[in-house]
Amino acid sequence: MTGLAVAWLLVSTPVAAQEAMPRVRASDADRIGAARDRVLPVVVSILTVREDHQQGEPVLSVSSGSGTVVTPQGHIATNAHVTQNGKSFRVVFADGRELPARLVGTDTLSDLAVLQALPPKPETFAHAQFADVLDLQPGDTVLAMGAPWGLSNSMSAGVVNNPRRLLVSLFDDEADYEDRLGVDEPTGRYYAWIQHDAAIAPGNSGGPLVDLSGRIVGVNTRGMIFGGDLAFAIPGPDARDVVRALVADGRIRRAQFGFRLRSLKGTGLDRGVLVNAVERGSVAEKAGLRAGDRILTLQGGEVDARQPVDVPALQRRIAELPAGEALRLGIDRDGRRSELRLLADAQAEDPGEERAFAPFGVSLKPLTPAMGRRRNLDGAEGLLVTGVRPGGPAAIARPGLAPGDVIRRAGGQPVRTLAELEAVAGAPSPSGGPLVVEFQREAEQRLAVLVPIHGDRLRTPLPELAKAWSGVEVQPVTASLARDLGLQATGYRIIRVYPGSPLAAAGARVGDLLTGINDTPLRAANETAADGYHQRVRDLPIGSEAVFQAVRDGKPRTFEVTLGESPVNTSGLRTLALAKLRAQLRELGFYDRAARRLPASRQGVVVDGVEPGGPAGLAHLQGGDIIISLAGEDVRDPPGLAAALDAALAKGNGSVIPLQVIRGGETRILYLERYWLTETP
Known part of the structure; x- marks a missing residue:
């Protein structure tokens, strides 16, 4: 479950013991109840199906967060990290009603996003209001609402610790903090957090922080799982502005100049x-701005940032300049003053999300100019390889591709976007032959020959060479073990007899000690390996007659058998990676039936693995389940199950498709939801 990030732990030693203070004043009880009744009914739990990537493969998972309905049209304010990599969304209201939702827009630099609930017919939603002005003081009572750990309709109370907080301690370097923001923690570049101690946990992310007037004064974003009840929220007025812009335009437009600021703390300057x-x-470098310059005026007005907490407001003011407007900076450099003019440029377009490209077995992301500069690459066009599936087409290409490579051309065509690559290699070519891929690795321009693979991955192993089989599992009994067990002979003790096997038909039982085959003694080399017995059997012809010498209860016995053909091992069965279900499927084999005590006539498909966020995972299928029917149709093998699923989807009857599975000693009914089958990639 994703949600609140684990903030770093700040440890200090108290100089004196302090008496614990109550978090909430008793006199606030009535106002707490009124604020709760005003906001909690419009707080929703958000279920996100995420698509992340591991080694070039898409991996679906489910995460949860919180949000608040903030418009009559059903717009929901939440965190960007709640919707990050989301492919489909559902929201659960306080009354238990569940609706699908669409992503309206997201702004990673503020960690805010907007969803919109999609009711079956238009309706007007009850909603909460953001505070227009942040007038919080330390000690003010606040309420945190949401779904911690997925537990909806939860509320906790606490007090404001600091209404303007950056996560920079006395021991941190402010410049390092800025570097962290630039890489993986953008929240905080344009505002300071509200620090409070109302209890929150993963799953509270995106939920409201509410004052006793029932206003949203913050959006809970992060907290400390260890080290005390410290929580941090995006200020309500700032969140309101971002949410309004996302509702109106689906994105936030900011100017960028390519420089960052820091406060005067520790410099002696005032x-x-x-x-x-x-x-x-960047624009700033081209205009002559240098690291270490001191900015004294902005657009002709004086600026001042003596402490780190003063910096975000200035950076926001600069970023909100309209595109095309000149930024006028009065600077001091080594005691000499001058003015620079920088022409604002629109912030770079979102480079697009990481996506898997199955025909190559890679995950890719469109390259941006900034990404190219960080990697010292020539030009900014191409597709960055972010992961490679082991054994996939890209991994076994000549030469193989690796994460960090940039694909420039495929099949002689430039590929700057995933759509262009899809057009070149997204479908099988008439020849089905290899494709020449041009890629850049560091400063080298290379060529690779790659054979794409299309469609569901059905693996049919090479047929195993059949061998003779007696139908038992055995435990080696050496001379020393026989002596300790009080046995008069050595050999192999039967520990399992497969029903219907040659030795089962001859009357062999668990506990019988096999001492020879065709009057040739069986001698165990050690007490752990039974290979000696099985090799002796495999050396005999299939269908041949064999006599097994044995001892039962101290008395000699013989079993006359006709040796059978060895069953196919699990590794020799067909498998299918079925994209629609996001599941790994396998034929039901002899040893599966034996392990479950199923009759030889039982048909079905074994589930080898599921992705938690895929349709199979959301239907609660588990590895080891045996699917025996889908939509009332018996299934015999993986291709048959895929065909039955396609037929059920084509019929379009009902919102769910029933599955019958064998799990343990039970036959269960599970349901595939059509929504997940159509909305999940």
Whole structure:
């Protein structure tokens, strides 16, 4: 379950013991109840089916978060990390009603996103209001609402610790904090958090922080799982502005100049703000701005950032300049003052999400200029390889591709987007032959020959060479073990007899000690390996007559058998990676039936594995289940199950497709939801 990030732990030693103070004043009880009744009914739990990527393969999982209905049209404010990599969404209301939702827009730099509930027919939604002004003070009572650990309709109370907080301790370097924001923690670049101690946990992310007037004063975003009840929320007025822009336009437009700021803390200076870093090739660098310059004026007005908490407001002010408007900076460099003019540029378009490209067995992301500069690559066009599936087409290409490579051309055509690659290699070519792929690795331009694979991956192993089989499992009995067990002979003790097997038909039982075959003694080399017995049997012809010498209860016996053909091992059965279910399927084999005590006539398909967020996982299928019917139709093998699923989807009857499975000693009914089958990639 994703949700609140685990903030880093700040440890300090108290100089004196302090008496514990109550978090909430008793006099606030009535106002707490009124605020609860106003907001909690419009707080929703959010179920997100995520598509992440591991080694070039898409992996679906399910995560949960929280949100608040903030418009009559059903728009829901939440965190961007709640919707991150989301492929489909459902929201559960306080009354238990569940609706699908669509992603309206997301802004990773503020960690905010907007969903919209999709009712079957238009309706007007009850909703909550954001605070227009942040007037919180330390000690004010606040309420955190949401679904911690997926437990909906939850509320906790606490007090504001600090209404303007950056996660920079006395021991942190402010510049390092900025670097962290630039890589994987963008939240906080344009505002300071509200720090409070209302209890929150993973799953609260995106839920509201509410004051006693029933206003949304913050959006809970992160907390500390260890080290005390410290929680952090995006200020309500800032969240309101972002949410309104996302509802109106689906995105946030900001100017970018390619420089970052830091406060004057620790410098001995008392005016202005420092340039912390300048990006190579940026507008700022071209205008002559340097790291270490001190900015004294912005658009002709004085600026001041003496502490780190003062910096986000300035960075937000700069980013909100309209595209095309000049940024005028009055700077001081080594005591000399000058003015620079930087022409604002629109912030780069979202580079697009990471996606798997199954025909190559890779995951890819479109390259942006910034990504190219960080990797010292020539140009900014192509597809960045983010993962490679072991054994897949890209891995076994000549030469193989690797994460970090940039695909420039395929089949002689430039590929700058995933759509262009789909057009070139998304479907089988008439020849079915290899494809030449041009890619860049560091400063080298390379060529590779790659054979794409299309469709569900059905694996039919090479047929095994049949061998003779007696139909038992055995335990070696050496001379020393026989002596300790009080046995008068050595050989192989039967520990399992397969029903219907040659030795079963001859009357062999568990506990019988096999001492020879065709009057040739059986001698165990050690007490752990039974290979000696099985090899002796496999050396005999299939269908030949054999006499097994044995001892039962101290008395000699013989079993006359006609040796059978060895059953196919599990590794020799057909498997199918069925994309519609996001499940790995396998034929039901002899040893599966034996392990479950199923009759030889039982047909079905074994589930070898499921992705938790795929349709099979959401239907609660588990590895080891045996599917015996789908939509009332018996299934015999993986291709048959795939055909039955296609037929059931084509009929379009009902919202679910029933499955009958064998699990343990039970036959169970499970349901595939059509929604997940159609909405999940």
